[in-house]
Amino acid sequence: MDGPDGEYPLIRQYRDWIQNSPSEDGPEREQFFRQGTVVLDTNVLLSLYEYTPVAREQVMGALRSVQHRLWLPHQVGLEFVQNRHRIIIGRKKALEDASKALQKKLGEARTAIVDARKLVQDLLIKYAQDATAKEALESEISDEAVRALHGEWSKALGNHVQRLKEYDLAISSVNRGDPVLSQVAALFGDKIAEPPDPAELRRRVDEASSYRFPNRIPPGFADEGKGTPLSSSGDFLLWEETIGHMADSPERSHLLFVSNDTKDDWYQPAGNGLSSRPWPSLASELRTRTAAELRIETPGEFYRGVNRFLDAEIADETYAEIDRAAKHLVEVVISEQEAVHVQPGQELIAAAFDAAVLDESLLDNINDAASRLLFTWWLIGVTAQLGRRPRFDDEPDVAVAPATRSAIQPAPTWLPGRRLHLGEWPYRSSSWIAPWFAQTVTSASRHDRQILQQLAARQLDFERTDDQ
Incomplete structure (x- = not known):
């Protein structure tokens, strides 16, 4: 001993x-x-x-x-192929957002320069009655000169952003020619x-959710409650x-x-x-x-x-x-499976409704709790995706679809596009509508349902452009 x-x-x-x-x-x-x-x-x-x-x-x-x-x-391989699309799309969106933010900031700078000149001109007249100096400033920092500088700076900065957009991972890499996917596949070969x-999978999920997670036995207990028991058991x-x-x-x-x-x-x-x-x-x-x-x-x-x-x-x-x-690198994605189990934060909900110009009372018209969560997460995702609002820090991506353009019905419960209102939904003959979205639109006021259908249609257009 x-x-x-x-x-x-x-x-x-x-x-x-x-x-x-x-x-x-x-x-x-x-x-x-x-x-x-x-x-x-x-x-x-x-x-x-x-x-x-x-x-x-x-x-x-x-x-x-x-x-x-x-x-x-297998779990790593599955998560990798499921999430690579999100990473590539995220790169594209970040660069698109950068272009918009660049133009916004340059516009604000241009306005600020002109306002600053006007401020000094007003001070010269008010306190010195110096019209000569005022006119000199008008010449030195003219609207035309500011516009010219704005154009030069916009072009210089925009060229850098454009080159980044043309980097090695194009959006087409999602479905074909993905250099990372092919290299990873070659790296592992048959060691998968x-x-x-x-x-056995069910037994493991049951063990995680009923024993290990409640007792905080590593790994993975911090993911308890994030989505379904299966998705939260990944680690x-x-x-x-x-x-x-x-x-x-x-x-x-x-x-x-x-x-x-x-x-x-x-x-x-x-x-x-x-x-x-x-x-x-x-x-x-x-x-x-x-x-x-x-x-x-x-x-x-x-x-x-x-x-x-x-x-x-x-x-x-x-x-x-x-x-x-x-x-x-952020890996959190709210899919339809996770959305019905995860309650978003109130600040995120409020930001999404404000961005869509909708009132949260709209949720009172949705009787089913799961449909209410699906709608809420979709609104959070679409307002961020379409640039209606800035994303929160650590805000998850959302993969909840209210509609799809397809010749094939995606699921038995999905409804044909003609169920939505004539003149308000542009894809009545070429789309399928998620049942929770159809319920929400049908129960909404005319003003609200037009906003909802416009957001859904723009999202369809946006994603079809991404896939081309």
Whole structure:
């Protein structure tokens, strides 16, 4: 029973809790890079869309140095292909918003310059009766000169934005010619997990929602209540898949997991003299169930480790892009499945109704709670998408459709476009209407229903343009 500290059962059993944080140096870290199974979280793959072409190629080169040890869980692959569309669309929208914001700010600057000149001219007359100086200012800072400067600056700044729009990820990349998708597919090859058995998937979701999340057992408990039980269990499903993969072979003795996610359902918060670190219980659980050791690193830590131990060439500028993408990549999307379970904040609701020039009393006409939530989330999403209002910080993207232009009925409950009012809905013969939207429009006043149908029609036009 006695022996060196490392041999005492108490110290051996709870060693993950006793050590402060994994060492950045030493042979144990190098072993993970040279021998470990490497699993990349979804956010690491989606970040590839955020890099410049040069940085992306360097990152892909670093990943190829561990290619023979990469493994892709089904949950990661599914989330990656589901969310890449949002990232590419988001890039396009950000640049479109930049163009609009640029013109707005330049217009405000032009007005401010003219107003400033007029202010000084008024002061010259009021306090000095100096008409000569007033006329000189009129000549030096004339309306024509301000317009000329405005045009030059607008062209110079606009050219930069336009070049960014023509960057390597065009909107057409969503459906064809996506350079990131093809490179990721080649990177993993056949090292991809099969979808889990439906019965096993249900068991895992039940375990997450009924036991682990209420007891705040990592990973993923911070996502409890965000959408359906299935969608909120993504992190735990990834964890279970990975444990199963590691347990399948005794040769898999080290797991290096790379993720942007440092929330408190993956990382133990700092306190009591300890710095923030991956939850020790994760390493203990992996070792107990698979006899493998665990190391969790952020993308910045991981790529610096690849550079250090495997001689990958990554420039300092690329590390800056990696760190920036890790901070700004947002993965929250409210789909129809999530919308009926998630209540948006009151400030967000109020902003959406104000932007649409609608009164919140419109919600009183929607009897069904699920339909009310679907409508509310749609209004939040469409007012942001069409530029009717600025987005809130950390506001989720919304994927709730009130209508679609299609020859095929998308679901049995959807209604033909002719159910909407003649002269108000432009696609009566070529669209299908979601039942909750039809109910809302039918029960609304003429003024409100015209606004709603105009928003839905503009959204259809906007998205058809995106897909071309």
